[in-house]
Amino acid sequence: MAVIINENYLLIKSNYIFSEINQRVEKYQNDNPDVDIIRMGIGDVTRPLPRAVVEKFTEAVQEMGDAKSFRGYGPEQGYDFLINEIIKNDYAPRGIDLAPDEVFISDGAKCDTGNIQEIFGLLNTVAVTDPVYPVYVESNVMAGRTGPMGDDGRYQKLVYIPCTEDNGFVPELPTTPVDLIYLCFPNNPTGTALTKEQLAQWVDYARENNSIILFDAAYEAYIREDNIPHSIYEIEGAREVAIEFRSFSKNAGFTGTRCAFTVVPQELVGFDGEGNPHSINSLWNRRQTTKFNGVSYPIQMATCAVYSPEGQKEINESIDYYMNNASIIRNSLENLGLRVYGGINSPYIWVKTPQAMDSWQFFDLLLDEAHVVGTPGVGFGPSGEGYLRLTAFNTLENTEKAMERISKLNL
């Protein structure tokens, strides 16, 4: 007898991409201690928490120090005071009705998008766009839904939906039936978005094929164009086929503070082996109450201030600031003759590598010659090969400096 590990973990081929980047950057910095490296790789924000958030956060921390206002365990699903703010501000104005028990507060969209697959059976066919946020893929590898990776860099049982220059980064409907579909729009990593009509095709597909869409809307705050849906529930019929993930990381700067939420409409059903329907909302509720203990009370209070007029004002200023960076990146690289995507409804810019370089070659070139860190597109999937992701989250000063350095390269 001996303890057997979950062997699916052995199927994961790469290091988590951001760790690999960190290692290369650290090595370069150690070898070149005087070089000032500008990081435009990880999608991490740099602007501080809004003042309104800091104030509310501080107040709530003081409450925790007084026996009269102290809070212990809260509801695993989150406090109603925050859930109601979310419904009132993010959904009701777009004509979307949500009940409080359809919104689950969590400590991150990474956690939720990683954990959601637990409530589904192992035999479902899973589709992902390619390139894709690695968490969707790797959480399914770990669970045993994907099988091993083939020589083509694709997990054998996963359905990949390429998003490339050829199709304008708009995923085409699958030609074989799929059960679970991960969609992230505005997209990480390509920075491209879907129009309402384009997303409606996916909702219709899911309704016709009894599929469920796992819709990651973490970047909705960056949408600048009309006709780009902020929530999948703006599409008719989506309540019956879609779970939506949202985060406060990228709008309110919560990457180091941790708060997010997931919407699971009551209409959503999955089936057991005998064909009986079961509420997906109940399953997720069961998962969360058993394995999660709710988000810190002061953080939930702080998050409420995201929706205050002062909070909204500062958040909009920060997003404008980042989107100005995005424009600078787009324009600079286009002026160099590079082909550039994203950066219009998203903080991500997706650059086609020049001179037929592969992603890591271009990564190393930018690191070595311009001391700028991007993210190799191939790290997000086979169809990301030949691209590199840059983010608009650095300071204006660093963004301008990075573009100046890149402009001097012979690309």
Next chain:
Amino acid sequence: MAVIINENYLLIKSNYIFSEINQRVEKYQNDNPDVDIIRMGIGDVTRPLPRAVVEKFTEAVQEMGDAKSFRGYGPEQGYDFLINEIIKNDYAPRGIDLAPDEVFISDGAKCDTGNIQEIFGLLNTVAVTDPVYPVYVESNVMAGRTGPMGDDGRYQKLVYIPCTEDNGFVPELPTTPVDLIYLCFPNNPTGTALTKEQLAQWVDYARENNSIILFDAAYEAYIREDNIPHSIYEIEGAREVAIEFRSFSKNAGFTGTRCAFTVVPQELVGFDGEGNPHSINSLWNRRQTTKFNGVSYPIQMATCAVYSPEGQKEINESIDYYMNNASIIRNSLENLGLRVYGGINSPYIWVKTPQAMDSWQFFDLLLDEAHVVGTPGVGFGPSGEGYLRLTAFNTLENTEKAMERISKLNL
């Protein structure tokens, strides 16, 4: 085609016990709106965060509001500043050497004890003490390791190790081989503890049988007697066979703040199907980096203050306060002729029901007649039938009032 759910969820027989209690209490309160109910059911603290913790927490929140000191994503494993405090204060003084990469900061021991099973294969035999903290069992039910529940109230493939009056609540070594063993001492729910000699028998068993012990030490701060180990690593050889879970919930009042940690020594190995060893530490690191995004920076800073002299002073006062409640509960109930366990090295008191009542009968009696809420022992497993758990976490005033009310019952 249709989405298939994880059918293992359908094997879970009961509502999560605390939800069931809440529903009964809510119904009673609605039917009797004037009655003042005293809750001694859920193991939730009532004393506020220590002042030193509030101060550090507040400072860190202010840092997040300033671009110069703002922090985005931190290491998924936690910041070294906190990991080093933990090692220096909780382990080094007991002669236990830990490396920083053996300590993983998280948002709760509930999450960690629920998630840890993911890194192990589905064919391992799992043993739990009975009664038991439900999360260990239900996370394994959801994963598919237990099979359905039999008529005896036991999941068919789970090994139950009874802890009852008959064996003095000391679990006996299994007679059939087991791979993963959940132990929680001081125990939730029985409040009893193991001596070093008793725990050493389990470490020896695990070493001889290549098992891994999942040791939940969430209540170590309540240990009052010598010769009760605070960490399983006080036992020789435990680094090769044990993972330890700790929490700041019950010592520092973090139930609503959320911070905990898990120790995974580098020596621990599991095996793949071909008999090759793999590092358990690496697997857990992989799980956490893929599906978790670290604990909020201000909370990790606040947690450091738990170890400051001022923090320790206040924490000790709070624990003394709770343990005084525990004495009052023990003495009052013993004076009524009840058989009472725990409450000496633990904030939990485990009461044998009088007059051969079952757990829920005694629960209803205390709720209806004394307006006191306990936790029915049977909710923790079949061997908990005929017991009720009371906690020492209420105020002194409420604890005394509750005992006064119970004393007037005809038990």
